[in-house]
Amino acid sequence: MRVLLVEDDNSIAEPLADGLARYGMAVRRVGTGAEALAAVGAEMILLDLGLPDMDGLDVCRELRRTSTVPLIMLTARGDEADRVLGLGLGADDYMAKPFSVRELVARMHAVGRRAAPASPVDDRVLSVGPLRIDRRARQVHLRGAPVPLAPKEYDLLALLAGDPGAVVDRRRILETVWEPNFFGRGKTLDFHVASLRRKLGDPAWIETRRGVGFRLVVPGGTGS
Template sequence: MKILVVDDEPAIVDLINLNLQLEGFESISCNNGFDAIKIAKSQNPDLILLDIMMPGLDGFQVCKALQKLNIPIILLTARNSIKDKLCGLELGADDYITKPFDNRELIARIKTVLRRVNKYSSKDESSIAAGPISINLMERKVHIDGREVFLTPKEYDLLLLFIENQRKVFSRENILESVWGYEYMGDSRTVDMHIQRLRRKLGDYSVFIKTVFSIGYKFEVNYEA
C-alpha cells in the first residue's frame, strides 16, 4: 500500500519513510500542504500521514481540502490539546498522533486504520441498504433515493455501523471504539457533532437516527417525525 508522508521536518520524513519501507509499505513524501493536495489527487495514496503545523497551508486546511477524496488521514503534531484533536477529527481525520511518537505505535495505528477502511474488501456483498439509503462497500459511496451524497470518512463509517446494526443501541463510548478504532482520550462530544452532521446530510431520513435518552443512539428505518 502507498502512504503519503507530509511534514516540513526532513528528519521526521526520513525516519517515517524508513519505518514504512521496513514494514513493506510504499512511501511518497512532500513538505508542504500545497504539494500534499496535488500528490493526493494525482497518486491516490491509501493513507496520508499529515503534519498540522506547516507553512502555507496547515494540516487542518489540507484535511478539509481532501475530504471528498475519501482517503484516510492520520494527523501528526506537537500540539496535544483536546480542541486541536476535535478539530482534526471533525474534519474527517481518522486518527491523531502527538509528537514525539514511538515508531512502533505509528505503524500499529497505520495498520489499524487501513484494516478498518478495508475491512469489507473481502466480503462477497458489494452493497448494503436500509430503506432509501444504499452503500457501495467497494467504492465507499452512499446514495439516498438514488442520489449520491458526499460523506466524510468518519460519517461514512458511522452510517455503515448503524445500518449494519439496525435497532442496536450504541453508547457514545461504543461508537468511539467502533468507528475510531482505539480508546479515545478526550471528550466524547465528537460523536454528537458527527451525528448532527450526518443527520443533516440524511435530510428527511435523519429521523432514522434515534437518540436514546441517557445512553446514546440507534438506527431504525421508519418515517416517524
C-alpha cells in the first residue's frame, strides 16, 4: 500500500514511517498541508491536524474536493467538535495520539476494505425519482446535475437507495457505512444525514423515523 503521511513532527513521523514499512507499506512523508495537497499517487492518507502552514481540517476539506483516497486523521486534539467536523469533511476514520502502529494498521486495512470497489453485482445505476446513483463510478446526479458527496455521504445515500422507502435502522447504517461495532459518537450519523440533505437540496429526501432510523423518499412523491 502506498501511504502519504502528513506529519511535521520528526519524533512521531520517523518511527511511524518505520513501523508502517515493517508491515510492507511504502510511506512517503511530507510535513506541510501544501505538500499534502500537491502529492499524488497515494492509496491511503494519514493526516495530522496540527500542521505548520494550515489547519489539517482545511487540508482534509481541500483533498476531498478532488480525491476519494481513504483518509485517516491523526491528532492529539481531544475535542469532539474536531472529530465530528473532520468526519463530516470526508475523513474515513480518526485516531487520537498516542496510538500503536498495530492498531493504526488494523484501522487502515478496515478503511481500505470499505473503500474497495463494489462487487460486480453492485455495478449498476440506482434510480430513485430524479436521483441517479452510479455504484460503479460512485457518482450521484440529481436531475442531470452532479452532486459532489464525501465518501461517507455517498455510502449512506447508496445504502438508503438500495431499498427506497424502507426504513434502515441506525445500528445497521453505522455498522455498514462505518464499521461493525462502531464506537464513535452518536451524532456522527446525524451530522452526515444533515449534510446529505443540504447537498440534495431538500430535507424531505431523507425521512427520519425517530428512535428507529432513516429512509429515502422522493420529495412530494412525484418522482420528477
